[in-house]
Amino acid sequence: MANIATGTALKKLTRRNASIGDRIFDTLNITFLCLLMIVTLYPFLNTLALSLNRAMDSIRGGIYIWPRDFSIENYKFVFNQSTIFHATLISVLRLVIGSITTVFCSAMVAYTISRQDFVLRKFITIAFVLTAYVNPGLIPNYLNIRDLGLIDSFWVYIWPGLIGVFNLILIRSFIDGLPESILESGRIDGAGEFRTFFNIVLPLCLPVLATVALFTAVYQWNSWLDVFLYNSSNINLSTLQYELQKILQNSSAASSAASAFSNPDAAANAVTPLAVRSTMTIVASVPMIVMYPFLQKYFVKGMTVGGVKG
């Protein structure tokens, strides 16, 4: 602010410099980001190459970004387990239902605790935040879920993780950041709390809601511990990640069995944990990676405030 006094001369100067400086900055920025992309793309390419390489050959090591002995046996091994198709359906279901309920419920509670005048505000906030740091332990948790009647049920994927503290606080701090005038104008119009929430807060918070939806979707897609603990004996409720875990754990036995049965062809085409792990990484992560660009449009700078009519 002190610069204002120095006047227009400086302003001109900075602007001229800016254009050269800008260009240098842009070049450096793009170069840096390209290097970063190489570093972050490599592990993925490496995994892809391993998944497309004959498993027994991969034991020798030395696979980088290109398969040496191309084979789709690993994918065959994974997709041969017919259970994974139904499991994928369950995964999609829990992703969709889980994301919608989490986003909606978190946003609603976040709205209430963003209201400075709400009498229960501090109590609710602390009650929620503390749960992020306490863990009852595996067995008490299990017994609790059982007593709530959620064993062997689809809803065990939805209920326990309904509202995450991190998401809740994140949304609240976004609502806190909204211009007070917009919220006020709604209230002056006589909009009730529900209408304010639905018509003003939710649309304005799209970027953060998209973020929370993404976090929840990824969490739902990747979890398999709850399947393991609560639904492991019901194949109809199994999820993709859980089935992939099964396949992975079978693969080491498969490779040793192949050598035990002394069949050279079978041994040459046997899978190994390394190869199956690579393959399942690709199978499980591609949908999540493809999903991301679709959500990115909600992060476009400045679209929200302008996009909502007061």
Place this chain on the structure above:
Amino acid sequence: MGSNIKSATSSIASDLKPTGLKLFFKKLVQQRILVLMSVPFLIWLFLFKYLPLWGWTTAFQKYRPAKSFSEQEWVGWDQFKFLFHDERFLRVLRNTLAQSGINLALGFITAIILALLLNELRGMIFKRVVQTVTYMPHFLSWVVAAGIIQATLAPDGIINLLMIKLGMIEKGQEILFLGIPKDFWTILGLGTVWKDLGWNTIVYLAAMATIDPAQYEAAEMDGAGRFRRMWNVTLPGIKSVIVVLLILNIGNLMESGFEAQYLLKNGMNIDYSENIDIFVLTYGINQSNFSLAVAAGMFKSLVSIVLLFMANSIAKRAGESRLF
């Protein structure tokens, strides 16, 4: 509680001036919609998160899952004594705090920097490509990621090869990076950043999306350059999110993660890699001593909550946004 009851009775007596409790209920009725929007979730919270906390009593038992609560053998503070009994606990505590402290600092700074750099990009397609590619390693399990880290740092890995090419070391003098105890924290920190950098930036990019473009225009009119705009517009625009996340994460300092350390540890770096979770796995879960795991969990919770309140009050005093 006592004073509340007293004030309630006195308010019934006077029945004129609204006092504490009465005011509270009056407001509660006024704000019934907000109550409706939040209280059902409090019930949910209680059922799913607080009810099972009875499990903490098992920290004072020699818990046997087969027995009912009344049949358990109570051992007082024995589990805690075992946990704290030798100098080794101090070491795993130090490793826990150091590992998560380094991860927190590195993770925060790099994510914010990357978000700022992405925010400066003009080409939308390039921006999306960078965003997506940097986000990809998050989907590698730690087993895969650790395998790549181990291969990279091996004597015949790319780092040693580069160092030989650059003449920093002689062939035959390759460095066993994972065998140097003191390098473990750095390796872990860098590995974590590499894996989660893109993922961590998402929050900040979302926060930047809400900054009013008018502010940038105004700053440009004032002749603010690139860095000045980042400093004066973008950073303040996301500051409240940064502070709140920072407080949440400071409360999480006792959770330094588990998988990465477990996979990257070896006999040579154990003094710097073993953290509380690994200790609990070795001497608790693996010996079917669930009580020890619960005791350690209680200890971690206690420290976390103290840290959380400390961070929150510091933010409060600094006049920043805070958690509660």
Place this chain on the structure above:
Amino acid sequence: MVKKLLFACMAAVLVFTAACSKSNNGENNASTTASSTPAESESATASEKPLDKVTFSYFLGVANAPDVNTNETTIGKALEDQTGVNFKVEHLVGDLKAKVGTMIASNDYPDVINPDAGIDQLVDAGAFIDLTALIEKNPNIKRVYGPFLNQMKAADGKIYYLPISAQVGDFVPDPEINQGAFWIQRRVLKEAGYPKIKTLDEYTKLIEDFVAKHKDEDLTGLITLTHDWRFFSTSNVPMHLDGYPNDGNVEVDMTTFEAKTYYTTDSTKRWLQKLNDLNAKGIFDKASFVDNYDQYLAKLSSKKVVGFFDYGWQSANARNLLVDAARQDPMQDDFVYFPMPLTWDGGKDQLLDPPGFVKNRGIGISVSAKDPERIMAYWDNLMKEENQIFKSWGIKGETYEVDDKGRFYRTAEQIKKIDEPFNLSFGFRYFNWDWPQYGANSTLLDGNAFAPGFQPEVFQTRLTDADKTILEKYGVKTYAELFAAPDDRAWYPAWGIPKAQGSAEQIWETTKDEVTKKYYPKLVLAKPADFDKVWDEYLTAFGKLDTAGYEKWYTEQIKAAIEAAK
């Protein structure tokens, strides 16, 4: 009492009808495999009431195959036809201790549990029923497990589970080396004129000379495996060099039966000093202490590693890769590894496993089981000789042949047919290990090996010309013949003696692992001049453990095992 009698009758009827329902089933594959056993002809006269079909749940604490209903496999279908029983098998996916813990806490068990390492936890929780009376009623189980009943008793005298296998008949050694051995590239032996190597010093000398002669090849003389729980591949070596089999953490004296640990003995010191010396000379690969298992296997299959010590089953994938290459191109035979038994003094080695009885693993019937009698009857039926042949060799004419001397063998086509999908659909994989059965080294009544892989005829068909040549040079027909025959050790394997959860013995082992994992790399990578100093530090650290108490406990257990086996 009446109830008991009733049960006994019921069980008898069950076994009877089970056997007969099998013979009634004309197209049943099992009955074609062995149609002249006494049980068969007896049952033919029995009445023919078809059995109700029933499905039991079976939790298996090892993830070694996809989940299955046993009746979806050829073997399981035949067994269902015989007994009416099907098992729905669920394999463990995540953490065993967590799964078993939640099972116990909710007191809700599958009918049958084979919990691998979770067995003590379940026994401790009272999850299993006592099988003592049921064993008495089932003649085939009695026949196979009878000699071991004393060893199977828990501390309270009851029998809660059947260990997975029991030795039946004569001991057939594994012709391949699945156990510990010092491996060396065949080209080293070829170049040196196939010397007879008996001691570690001769072995390392051979490696050193070879590496020195092939300087330009960038060879690694020796590597060891240390990754995570596989560390024992490095730390067990002194035990074997002392001439003992893999008893875990102890060497058991053959005259006094005292159990002694070996972690602070001269033997361990000599072994580590040897590695230290090789490291100083640049022969030993120091990355051995940071490499993970994948990296280790990659090095073994790179053809650049001259020698290593490991258990056969643990290095099999890498070695098979080299064998496979050699099968396609005989020139590659140079890089195939050859096993050798070594000791410090060239005396008798004990690297081959003696006939053992692993007591800390097994399969039991849970307290939630609907019908224990029927489950036992199923196992009893499975233990019949013809069914053991069926589940091990398969169907005559399809998966094995019998020559005119009555010897079983497999044709090349049959070997080719038995690939991974076939293993699963036929059920070899499912019935390979997770049920009560004959021990792998067992012999059938007709003298054939129980396990196809152990049948000399099957082994011979696998050998290449180069294999035959090198075996001939050493004057043996199988790799096992290179090794000394194992002595009888009633307690073997000592590591299989159950230890209570969280007991002093378990804590000792955990702490021992940590101390050795931390100090062995220091000792090996130290400057040779510093070795003794680091060794003293190690002894101080190890001295904090109650090793005497551990040894005392083990000695008592071993003496008890010898008593029980008498």
